[in-house]
Amino acid sequence: xxxxxxxxxxxxxxxxxxxLAEIAFTVQLPPSLHAKADGRYAATRxxxxxxxxxxxxxxxxxxxxxxxxxATISTRGTDDEYDIDIIAQLSARYRRLGPLEVLKALEDALxxxxxxxxxxxxxxxxxxxxxRMHLDISxxxxxxxxxxxxxxxxxxxxxxxxxxxxxVPTNAYGFAEWxxxxxxxxxxxxxxxxxxxxDHLQVQADADVDEVPDQTPFVVKNMATLALQLLKxxxxxxxxxxxxxxxxxxxxxxAYYAARSATPGxxxxxALLNLCALIIRDIETASTLDRKLSVRNPTHxxxxxxxxxxxxxQQQNEFAADLRMLVEAIKxxxxxxxxxxxxxxxxxxxxxxxxVTDSIRRMAxxxxxxxxxxxxxxxKKGGLLVPAVVAATPALATPKIISPVAATRHGFYxxxxx
Amino acid sequence: MSFMxxxxxxxxxxxxEDWPSFGYRFDVKRDQAVWLGPVTPHNRTxxxxxxxxxxxxLEGPSVRVISPRLTRLPGNAEGxxxxxxxxDRDPVLCLFDPxxxxxxxxxxxxxxxxxxxxxxxxxxxxxxMTGVWDGGGRHPPSSGRMFTAENPT
Numbered sequence: 001x002x003x004x005x006x007x008x009x010x011x012x013x014x015x016x017x018x019x020l021a022e023i024a025f026t027v028q029l030p031p032s033l034h035a036k037a038d039g040r041y042a043a044t045r046x047x048x049x050x051x052x053x054x055x056x057x058x059x060x061x062x063x064x065x066x067x068x069x070x071a072t073i074s075t076r077g078t079d080d081e082y083d084i085d086i087i088a089q090l091s092a093r094y095r096r097l098g099p100l101e102v103l104k105a106l107e108d109a110l111x112x113x114x115x116x117x118x119x120x121x122x123x124x125x126x127x128x129x130x131x132r133m134h135l136d137i138s139x140x141x142x143x144x145x146x147x148x149x150x151x152x153x154x155x156x157x158x159x160x161x162x163x164x165x166x167x168v169p170t171n172a173y174g175f176a177e178w179x180x181x182x183x184x185x186x187x188x189x190x191x192x193x194x195x196x197x198x199d200h201l202q203v204q205a206d207a208d209v210d211e212v213p214d215q216t217p218f219v220v221k222n223m224a225t226l227a228l229q230l231l232k233x234x235x236x237x238x239x240x241x242x243x244x245x246x247x248x249x250x251x252x253x254x255a256y257y258a259a260r261s262a263t264p265g266x267x268x269x270x271a272l273l274n275l276c277a278l279i280i281r282d283i284e285t286a287s288t289l290d291r292k293l294s295v296r297n298p299t300h301x302x303x304x305x306x307x308x309x310x311x312x313x314q315q316q317n318e319f320a321a322d323l324r325m326l327v328e329a330i331k332x333x334x335x336x337x338x339x340x341x342x343x344x345x346x347x348x349x350x351x352x353x354x355x356v357t358d359s360i361r362r363m364a365x366x367x368x369x370x371x372x373x374x375x376x377x378x379x380k381k382g383g384l385l386v387p388a389v390v391a392a393t394p395a396l397a398t399p400k401i402i403s404p405v406a407a408t409r410h411g412f413y414x415x416x417x418x
Numbered sequence: 419m420s421f422m423x424x425x426x427x428x429x430x431x432x433x434x435e436d437w438p439s440f441g442y443r444f445d446v447k448r449d450q451a452v453w454l455g456p457v458t459p460h461n462r463t464x465x466x467x468x469x470x471x472x473x474x475x476l477e478g479p480s481v482r483v484i485s486p487r488l489t490r491l492p493g494n495a496e497g498x499x500x501x502x503x504x505x506d507r508d509p510v511l512c513l514f515d516p517x518x519x520x521x522x523x524x525x526x527x528x529x530x531x532x533x534x535x536x537x538x539x540x541x542x543x544x545x546x547m548t549g550v551w552d553g554g555g556r557h558p559p560s561s562g563r564m565f566t567a568e569n570p571t
Contacts, residue, residue: 015461340461340543341489364544368552371537378533382437382457384540405436410520410534412501412541412555414512 008186009267011226012196012389013401016334017268019343021192022359023351024226024268027233029072029082031197031219033133037067037084040135044113044127048088051109059142060089060149064172066232066251069179070220071258073229075236079354081132085124087172088139089151095141099165100156102139110137122157123168140170149173150300168307174299175252182259183224192392193219199388224262227271228255230351231326237352238322247309249319253295254279256305273330276323283320287313326350374407423475423523426451436528445469454484457532459540462486466535468527475523479531481511483539489546496551501538511538515556 011021029037045061048054065085066072075081094102107120110127117128124138140153152167197219220226231254239248254275261274286293293316297303310316329346332338338346347356370376370386377385380403385393390402424432430442433453440455450471456463464486470479488509490498502509513534514520521530541553 336462338461339486339489339546341491341546343461344547360544360547361550364548364550364552367540367544368554371541371552372554376537378536379458381439382455382459382532382536384459384536403436405529405533407533407537408520408530410513410530410537411515411518412512412538412551412553413515414501414555414557415497415503415505416558416560417495417497417500418505 008188008190008223008265010188010192010389010393011223011268012192013385013393014267014269015383016330018363018389019333019347019359020230020268020272021226022363023233023347023355024073024220024229025193025196025200026355026359026362027073027079027351028220028229029074032201033082033131034072037082037133037135040127040129040133041084041086041137044086044110044135044137045088047113048106048109053105053109054090057091057094058088059091060087062087062089062173064138064170064176066255068172068176069183069225069255071225071228071232071251071255073232073236075134079352081134083134083136085172086135086137087151087153087170088137089142089149090139092141092144094139098156098161099154099167100158100161102154103156103158106137106139120158123153123155141167143169147171147174147299150302169300169302169304171297171300171303175256175297175303178299179255179259183222183262184264185221186223186264188392189223189226190219190221192389195388195392222262222264223266223268223271224258224275226268227261227275228258230268230272231258231275233351233355234326235319235322237350240352241349246311246315250305250309253305253309256295256298257282269330269334273327276327280320280323280327283316287317287320292316371407372409374409376407378403378405378407420524424526426470426472429470429527432526432528433532436526437532440468440532450474453527457536457539459536460543462543464539466539468531468535470527478514478521479527481513481531481535481538482508483511488542491546491549494545494549496545497557500545500551500557501541501555511535513538 012018041061045058049058063085064087067084072082072084075083088106094105097105103120103125106125107118110118110125113127115127115129119126119128124136127135138153140151143150143152150171153170155168156162156165232251235248257279258275261278263274283293290313292310292313293306295305297305329350333343333346344356344360366386367384375387377390379385379401393401430451433440433442437455440453442451442453445452448469450469453468454465456465465484467482467484468479488499492498497505499505499509501512503512504510513531537553541551545551
């Protein structure tokens with residue numbers, strides 16, 4: 001079979017891409033925590049299976065949402081809290097209990113689990129770990145005779161049974177597979193982020209902060225997913241800064257649009273702009289007809305991604321306005337006329353203060369140390385590239401971009417400080 | 419190494435080879451070779467002028483940013499515009515330490531001055547964003563003069 005993998009573009013090559021990629025790097029789930037999350041949900045499954053109630057009663061235990069598509073970022077406006085979503089597919093024999101009792105049974109089975117807190121929510125049970133990772137376990141049942149992993153999960157507010165308790169159709173697995181099929185691995189993106197994480201972990205190890213794993217098995221693999229992470233971060237920051245109440249546009253909805261707008265080989269900036277444009281267009285169309293946006297899981301018609309958001313046409317218009325603001329800000333960043341002094345402020349309004357400060361400081365230090373060590377390269381347009389970017393740039397592109405002029409050591413001097 | 423420093427013609431040939439987007443003219447009034455060209459170190463494209471006369475074999479070419487106008491950060495710990503000479507009137511980028519024997523007329527402008535100017539502009543852009551000059555270097559004491567080798571590190 002003639003199978004071509006898209007090469008893609010190194011997301012640290014273009015200047016605007018580089019800011020965005022650094023910010024995505026700062027907010028995304030680190031590989032060490034990804035491995036920890038894997039271990040935790042496997043351990044949780046073992047704990048449940050060892051309980052009398054759920055012995056032999058768990059058919060599948062699999063990640064859903066961001067964890068299933070490698071798009072996890074820190075929660076809401078935080079910088080180091082992560083939510084990991086898991087589906088616990090239970091044996092059909094528990095289904096007769098009803099939504100609330102299933103959620104309570106799961107809560108009871110986890111009551112003595114060694115975490116900081118176990119919280120029963122409307123659709124899941126949350127395990128809160130000491131390092132602020134949250135594992136959200138949604139109990140569900142497979143719909144017999146349907147496509148792969150078409151299921152229902154439970155919905156019950158509690159504390160008592162209510163007429164509002166119901167089962168919600170879902171196919172998180174099918175959606176994740178659909179997403180991955182539409183966002184193929186872009187080798188340049190994968191390689192750039194693999195190197196980035198390895199360099200970062202090496203620096204941490206040098207500082208005796210952390211152990212360097214033998215390899216970094218998890219990295220974001222394409223621009224569409226990076227764009228998705230940035231959009232989620234932007235959505236979180238807007239809600240946080242404006243003190244908005246109510247639900248945000250759900251991550252699964254944004255992931256759906258990220259997959260639809262994915263075009264292998266585009267820059268990160270273009271991926272983000274195209275993603276925004278597609279959502280804005282669909283919201284405008286719905287609003288023109290005075291309808292709420294309606295999006296379904298492409299692998300399961302009954303799974304409605306917009307069942308809890310938007311609440312109103314006004315709420316979706318508010319989100320579209322946010323996206324237009326994001327688009328304008330990205331265009332300003334990319335503009336030749338923008339003074340670098342304005343860039344941190346623009347980025348902070350989009351992605352939050354700490355994350356942007358940290359990202360720019362990291363870029364500045366890496367670049368400065370490269371200049372001091374004369375390890376940088378130059379582009380034919382008079383640009384400067386740090387070694388990690390050059391190393392991760394596909395070989396074919398290198399002679400077109402890189403100047404043969406080599407860096408040499410020199411020290412800046414000048415007038416005395418006034 | 420040749421006994422004589424590179425001639426203007428040799429410098430001009432190397433510039434044509436390494437930075438073909440730079441224009442060249444000989445300014446008879448200033449008695450200097452002048453190259454004018456764009457560089458895009460990171461964010462913006464800068465038009466820079468590199469001027470070099472045969473009497474600059476020791477002091478090195480002078481590099482000015484023609485456009486856009488350089489932004490200043492008054493009160494910054496590195497000065498309102500770090501690592502330049504003639505800061506307040508007509509800033510000339512200071513790209514090498516005179517105590518370090520980094521520039522000599524036996525070196526090519528295309529392989530030293532131009533990439534060093536790109537380094538300077540890159541550091542300048544990050545300095546505008548963070549307030550910190552990460553590219554290293556040193557400042558002379560307040561009594562320091564241009565092109566002297568006082569207080570070498």
